[in-house]
Amino acid sequence: MNRIYTKEIRIGNKSIGNFKPIAVQSMTNTDTKDIVSTINQINRLSDLGCDIIRVAVPDEDAAKALRKIKENIDIPLVADIHFNYRLAILAIENGADKIRINPGNIGDRGRVKEIVNVAKEHKIPIRIGVNSGSLDERVLTKYKGKIPEAIVESASEYIKILNDFGFDDIVVSLKSSDVPTTIESYRMFSKKFTYPLHLGVTESGTLWSGTIKSSIGVGTLLSEGIGDTIRISLTADPSEEVKVALQILRSLNLLQRGIEIISCPTCGRCNIDIVGLAEELERNLPTTQKHIKVAIMGCAVNGPGEAKDADIGIAGGHKSALLIKKGIVIGKIPEDRIIETLTEEINNLIKEETEA
Numbered sequence: 001m002n003r004i005y006t007k008e009i010r011i012g013n014k015s016i017g018n019f020k021p022i023a024v025q026s027m028t029n030t031d032t033k034d035i036v037s038t039i040n041q042i043n044r045l046s047d048l049g050c051d052i053i054r055v056a057v058p059d060e061d062a063a064k065a066l067r068k069i070k071e072n073i074d075i076p077l078v079a080d081i082h083f084n085y086r087l088a089i090l091a092i093e094n095g096a097d098k099i100r101i102n103p104g105n106i107g108d109r110g111r112v113k114e115i116v117n118v119a120k121e122h123k124i125p126i127r128i129g130v131n132s133g134s135l136d137e138r139v140l141t142k143y144k145g146k147i148p149e150a151i152v153e154s155a156s157e158y159i160k161i162l163n164d165f166g167f168d169d170i171v172v173s174l175k176s177s178d179v180p181t182t183i184e185s186y187r188m189f190s191k192k193f194t195y196p197l198h199l200g201v202t203e204s205g206t207l208w209s210g211t212i213k214s215s216i217g218v219g220t221l222l223s224e225g226i227g228d229t230i231r232i233s234l235t236a237d238p239s240e241e242v243k244v245a246l247q248i249l250r251s252l253n254l255l256q257r258g259i260e261i262i263s264c265p266t267c268g269r270c271n272i273d274i275v276g277l278a279e280e281l282e283r284n285l286p287t288t289q290k291h292i293k294v295a296i297m298g299c300a301v302n303g304p305g306e307a308k309d310a311d312i313g314i315a316g317g318h319k320s321a322l323l324i325k326k327g328i329v330i331g332k333i334p335e336d337r338i339i340e341t342l343t344e345e346i347n348n349l350i351k352e353e354t355e356a
């Protein structure tokens, strides 16, 4: 798919925009002041494939904690600030690689200008995070609701404020909990501006419903070439956000890393517990920077074909399965040894690919 050009923006040791790989983001749910728990969570998310992490900065102690957190992580650290411009400044001074603000709730222009001056001095970008839930009353009255035109106009006004202060190091998000509104807002915005876009459907729900809403919203935009970084907001552990984001990118062939499971829906021909096997394998997958396809198929109808296209796979038989590696049947295993054997084979593949 053809991606739409956006301006390149540096965030710590990563860049987004200008056709750079789409970065996966998440947000910690630890108390930012609890430095050890926050560092541990960030490093776990980073190991899973999170590229950029955001933390809430609700008070001075949280802003000051950023310095220590940053010293102990390898991915860019974004400070999420609402209402208090002093916290934004303190967060930048304590090493934030980017700040996320909604200029609409920071206060008068003078306060925004102070943030901008410190961001310029530290050469860090600002994300303007427009959210349909906190649109300016004037814009809401003008458009009579939280429609895409209102969201885009809000973003345009905030951009103008930053531009007036000579600041152009900007990332934008235009989130709504309504999927069609989110999609249309980003489409409209990307026709007017070239600032890199942080995609997401806000407050999208639990792991199940949020994954569906986000996949449709974010997936539609990505498939149109829109978007430079994504965050899947889920009422779940942040590790789920990272896994879903990676799977969305993989599904659109925008990501060539991690383990992809191809499994059949099962039917009356199946004589092994494919559902249980696929779920157990997925729960215990190792992380890898390589792209490895694993096929878990129920029988000989589509099984051998799919398994042959994968790096490693099984095609179920009677309480057993054929083990197929890179297109070649390499053995037959009893059902109770399938997980153990596949795990061993996956680890071998990771080792082989790493050594290659």
Ligand code: SF4
Residues within 6 Å of the ligand: 264, 265, 266, 267, 268, 269, 270, 297, 298, 299, 300, 301, 302, 303
């Ligand atoms: S691979 Fe076999 S068991 Fe699985 S859905 Fe297809 S026919 Fe049914």
